Amino acid sequence: MRKQLFIALCLAGASLGSVASGQTNSSSRPPIDNTILHAQVILDHLGFSPGILDGREGQSLTAALKGFQTSRGMTVSGKLDPATLSALYPYRALRPMRTLTLDVATIAGPYVNPMPKDPEDQSKLPSLAYTRPIEKLAEMFHTTPEVLVELNPGGGEIKPGATFVFPNALPSSRDYPSELREDWRKTLSDLNVDANQPTGDRIVVDKSEKALKVYNGEQLVAQFSVTTGSEHDPLPIGTWKVNGADYNPKFHYNPDLFWDAKKGDDPAMLPPGPNGPVGVVWLDLSKEHYGIHGTPEPQTIGRTQSHGCIRLTNWDAARLSLMIKPATPAVFQE
Template sequence: MQVFHWYKVSGLALGAVLFASAPIAAQSAAKAPREKPPIDYSILHAQVILDSLGFSPGIVDGREGQSLTAALKAFQSTRGIQTSGKLDRATLGALHEYRARRPVTRVTLDPAMLQGPYVNPIPKEPEKQAELPSLGYTRPLEKLAEMFHTTPEVLVELNPGGGAIQPGATFVFPNVLPTSRDYAGDLKPEWRQTLTDLNVEARQPTGDHIVVDKSEKVLKVFDADDRLVAQFSATMGSQHDPLPIGAWKINVIDTNPKFHYNPDLFWDAKKDDEKAMLPPGPNGPVGVVWLDLSKEHYGIHGTPEPQNIARTQSHGCIRLTNWDAARLALMVKPGTEAVFQE
C-alpha cells in the first residue's frame, strides 16, 4: 500500500505516555489480544478525517479493514473519484484538504470524562442483568475507548507503559473530538449526556432518508437532494432472522433505552429464559440508542461490541457502534424513510 506521508505526529512522544489506573493487564480484557500489525499513523490519520466527515471507518485503530474500505468508497463517491476503497493517489489528494485535523491528540482527563456508574462484572443471564441499576461501562478505560471511537487495546498501544487513569492525567487518543458541542437548546438532558460522553457533534447534516444495503454492509444517509451525507458500517440480519427487505419508517428515537427481553423472539434463547426488562446503558443489548421501525420488533441500535460490527450476524435488527448510532439519531427524525435492500 502507498505510504500516507502527510500525517506527521509532531512533538508527540507516544512511547513515553503512561496509561492505567492499575497495571495495564488489569485494565485490558482477560483474553490476550490476537497478533496485529502495529498502528499505521497514516491509516489512523485517514480514519480520523473520514470519521469527522461522517464516513465512519468503524473502530479507529490505524489498520486496514472492511469498514475502512467501505468508508473510503463512500468518500470517493462523494468526490467523483473512482471507488477503489483504497488510499490511492486521487483519494490522498482529496483528503489533503482536511490534513489540519491531526491523527492523534493529547487530552487531559477531567472528572466528567471518568464519571460512572461502572458495573463490573456484568452477568450474562438476562434475569440477573434485570436486577442491575444500569448496564454501564465496566471500567474507565472502556468508557474512554468508546468516547474516542476505538478499543481499550488501541488506547494501550497508543499509551504503552503503566500509570494512573485519573483527573489531571494526560494521554494520547485518536483525534475524533468534535469541533463543537453546541447542542440544540431543546435537546433532552439525558440525550445531552449520552452525546457528550460519545463526543458526537450536535450539528450534523439532516438526513431525508436512509438506505440499509445488505451487500455492502452499510447504512447510508441521504439528504433531500439524494446526496450521500453520511455512512456507517452495520450488522444486519442472519439466516434465522433475515434483514426485512422493503421500505419502512423510523417511528421513535429513544436514547438510553431500556430493553424488553422476550425469549420468544430469539431463536437461540435458552429454554428456561423468562421475559425481563433490562436497564439502560452502553453495555445493554441495544446500546445507547434505539430507533424504532415501522416493522414490528425491528430497529436500528447501538451495541456493546463495536469490534463485531459488519462481522457477525444479528437477530434481524441493524446494529451500529454506539457512537454511530448516537450520531445517526441527530441526523434523522420520526417519519424518516428507511429502505432496506439486498
C-alpha cells in the same frame, strides 16, 4: 508543494503524528499505522465512519473510503489512492491523535464490574453501564481499550490529572438541540458526537455492502458500517419508515423473539446503559420488532450476526439520530 509532500508521505506510509509512532503490537495484528489513523480520523469527522479508529486497514475503512469517494463523485476504489489523498488534504489539520489530561467528569462512573450475563440478573441492576474507565474512554474516542493500550505503552493509572494519547475524535461543537433530554445530551457529549451533522431525508441499508447510507435528495451525506441480521433473522428487505427514537432506552428482553435464548429464560426489563443489548439509542422502524440501534461491542460491527435489526457502534447510532426525523424512509436492499 505542501500538498504534494502530504500525498507523498501518505503513500509512503510515513507517520503523520508526533505521538506513539513506530509502535509494535505483541499480538498477530499489524502495528498502528498513523497514516491510516489520520485518514480514519478525517473520515470519521466527515461522517463516513470507518468504524473503530485503530490505524489499520480493513473492511470498514474500505467501505468508508468508497462512501467518501462516491459522495465526491470520484472513482470508487476503496483505497487511499492519490486522488483520495488529494480530496482529504483540505482536512489535514484534523490531527490523528490528541494528548489530553483526564478530569474527574471524564472518568466518572457508574461502572458495573463484573457484568452479569443472565438477563434476569441484569434486570436487577440500576444501569448496564461501562465495566471500567478504559471502556468508557475507548467509546468516547471511537476505538477499543486494546488500541488505547497500544497508544499508551507503559500506560499508567487512569485518574484525574493523568495524561493519555487518544485518537482525535473530539467534536467541533457540543451545542446539541435544547429540546433533547439532558441525559441524552450528556450521552452525546460522552461519545464525542459532533452537534453539527448533515440532514438526511432517506436511509438505505445495503446488506451486501454492510453499510447504512444517509441521503439528502440524491446526495450521499453520511455512511456507517452496520451488522444486518442473520440466517435466523434476516434483514427485512423492503421500504419502511423510522417511527421515532428512544434515547438511553430500557430493553424488554423477550426470549420468544431470540433464537439463541436459553431454555427456561423468562422475560425481563433491562435497564438502560451503553452495555445494554441495543446500546444508547433505539430508532424504531415501522416493521414490528425491528429497529436501528447501538451495541455494547463496537468491534463486532460488520463481522457478526444480529437478531434481524441494524446494529451500529454507539457513537454512530447516536450520530445518525441527529441526522434524521420521524417518518424518514428506510430502504433495506440486498
